[in-house]
Amino acid sequence: QKEVEQNSGPLSVPEGAIASLNCTYSDRVSQSFFWYRQYSGKSPELIMSIYSNGDKEDGRFTAQLNKASQYVSLLIRDSQPSDSATYLCAVSYFGNEKLTFGTGTRLTIIP
């Protein structure tokens, strides 16, 4: 059973600080990694994708991938109250069209 693990939280971060969200996955042949944001009562929204080891930056968001440690993270700089949501990590496995999600981390930005 391929697994994607996230700390469910809640994670509380002061406004303006860096929020750090973590995800581990079990299958070494994983190819593609995604972070989705889901506001309460809404559908998941893709915010970042990463495929190679290292960092990928997009505005206030940075995704970090370490395939050797089977670890992917999302950093949110200058956190805003509008960043309060559940963040879902998702992994796509090589040769398999499935996209497997973690259970999500609930993030609260405190004004």
Added chain:
Amino acid sequence: EAQVTQNPRYLITVTGKKLTVTCSQNMNHEYMSWYRQDPGLGLRQIYYSMNVEVTDKGDVPEGYKVSRKEKRNFPLILESPSPNQTSLYFCASSPSPDYGYTFGSGTRLTVV
């Protein structure tokens, strides 16, 4: 506007009464998928499709059927719904798994 459209948004039905949740995308995406979301369990894949007439089971396919007769449509069929299928359902589409999915707005299904 590029989007994935699901209908209905809300549905209350009785045990055993067949129902279909429709899903349509206007982005010419090859891949489509159905997920259910339950508290504490997250998003779990029910079925996915790689193209017309090509479908495969996800992690929780029992009690569900799908078909992909046209590229844009991917309906989810519950032949005999049971209360344990009460959930929030999402349809999603993608040009390929490497690009991530675009999700529809969701269908909240209650089976009594």
